[in-house]
Amino acid sequence: MKIKQIVSALERFAPLPLQDGFDNAGLQIGLTEAEATGALLCLDVTEAVLDEAIALGYNLVISHHPLIFKGYKSITGKDYVERCILKAIKNDIVIYSAHTNLDNAQGGVNYKIAEKIGLKNLKVLEPKENNLVKLVTFVPYAQADAVREALFAAGCGNIGDYDSCSYNLKGEGTFRAKEGTHPFCGTIGELHHEEEVRIETILPSFKKAETIKALLAAHPYEEPAFDIYPLLNDWSQAGSGIVGELDESETELEFLKRIKKTFEVGCLRHNKLKGREIQKVALCGGAGAFLLPQAIRSGADVFITGEIKYHDYFGHEEDILMAEIGHYESEQYTKEIFYSIIRDLFPNFALQLSKINTNPIKYL
Numbered sequence: 101m102k103i104k105q106i107v108s109a110l111e112r113f114a115p116l117p118l119q120d121g122f123d124n125a126g127l128q129i130g131l132t133e134a135e136a137t138g139a140l141l142c143l144d145v146t147e148a149v150l151d152e153a154i155a156l157g158y159n160l161v162i163s164h165h166p167l168i169f170k171g172y173k174s175i176t177g178k179d180y181v182e183r184c185i186l187k188a189i190k191n192d193i194v195i196y197s198a199h200t201n202l203d204n205a206q207g208g209v210n211y212k213i214a215e216k217i218g219l220k221n222l223k224v225l226e227p228k229e230n231n232l233v234k235l236v237t238f239v240p241y242a243q244a245d246a247v248r249e250a251l252f253a254a255g256c257g258n259i260g261d262y263d264s265c266s267y268n269l270k271g272e273g274t275f276r277a278k279e280g281t282h283p284f285c286g287t288i289g290e291l292h293h294e295e296e297v298r299i300e301t302i303l304p305s306f307k308k309a310e311t312i313k314a315l316l317a318a319h320p321y322e323e324p325a326f327d328i329y330p331l332l333n334d335w336s337q338a339g340s341g342i343v344g345e346l347d348e349s350e351t352e353l354e355f356l357k358r359i360k361k362t363f364e365v366g367c368l369r370h371n372k373l374k375g376r377e378i379q380k381v382a383l384c385g386g387a388g389a390f391l392l393p394q395a396i397r398s399g400a401d402v403f404i405t406g407e408i409k410y411h412d413y414f415g416h417e418e419d420i421l422m423a424e425i426g427h428y429e430s431e432q433y434t435k436e437i438f439y440s441i442i443r444d445l446f447p448n449f450a451l452q453l454s455k456i457n458t459n460p461i462k463y464l
Contacts, residue, residue: 104132117306119201130194138450144458166197210342225341227334237326250318341384366463406430428459
């Protein structure tokens with residue numbers, strides 16, 4: 101099996117266009133045409149992690165955090181990133197990272213955190229904006245089902261927990277085929293009237309090219325008519341953070357102690373306890389403090405994230421319980437997502453969760 105097959109599986113789950121603008125998710129180092137000998141799954145790429153992959157005989161390292169964030173004019177081994185680059189190239193190791201695209205994907209990092217906490221009724225805290233378009237096309241009545249199915253297979257028609265969503269309206273289309281054409285119906289040179297169905301459906305904007313390709317392949321007309329409209333709708337299936345509910349409420353102290361144990365937190369920081377019951381939970385793995393206003397607006401009792409700045413703690417005691425559990429600690433279970441994606445598709449492929457704790461922060 102080639103490495104590119106594994107990369108394709110990861111990108112179907114967490115498409116690269118979902119990543120934030122600052123990010124550098126995707127292939128970091130190497131050639132994906134190589135045969136995969138095994139994959140080591142980690143949060144961060146370090147020299148120790150690469151040594152672990154070498155010892156296992158694996159030529160693929162999959163990380164959450166990208167190794168490379170900036171451009172390099174030279175690679176001389178002056179820091180750990182450059183040393184990792186040199187070591188990976190020297191040992192023919194491919195490095196692939198799924199970062200904010202996995203944060204923003206349905207079933208991604210924040211869903212895994214919610215699973216560990218035991219949340220239900222999950223909703224994206226800050227849905228993606230300006231990422232949806234509407235496709236409208238016109239199809240002969242007898243071929244409408246086939247075209248719809250092709251569009252759905254290409255990724256159209258997903259709204260919340262529903263798929264195969266479309267709106268269909270019967271009407272009449274007209275056209276006149278000119279010399280040199282090969283019309284599906286009608287006669288060259290004569291105005292033709294055809295009973296057609298107007299099909300409307302929705303899709304992520306990054307799926308536009310493959311959707312058009314599927315439409316052209318399935319549509320019977322030589323020159324199908326279609327329109328694509330940008331939408332202002334929020335994309336409820338993708339975005340930052342999660343808000344959900346516990347089956348049963350807990351006291352603040354009970355909840356914080358459970359979180360500390362679940363995520364093996366060396367030092368859990370929080371604002372003042374106010375004696376509230378914890379039922380609704382907002383969260384974001386990693387550096388998620390930017391979502392604090394959204395967490396408050398959601399009516400959550402607590403907001404959990406990996407990093408919160410000192411001044412961000414001020415003035416919110418009455419609004420929400422804030423819990424800072426550490427960047428590494430909040431995202432450590434991301435490796436399990438990689439494992440599930442790959443194991444489900446390639447059950448006999450060699451996989452290993454890294455045993456290296458790459459957290460650079462230590463506690464007394």
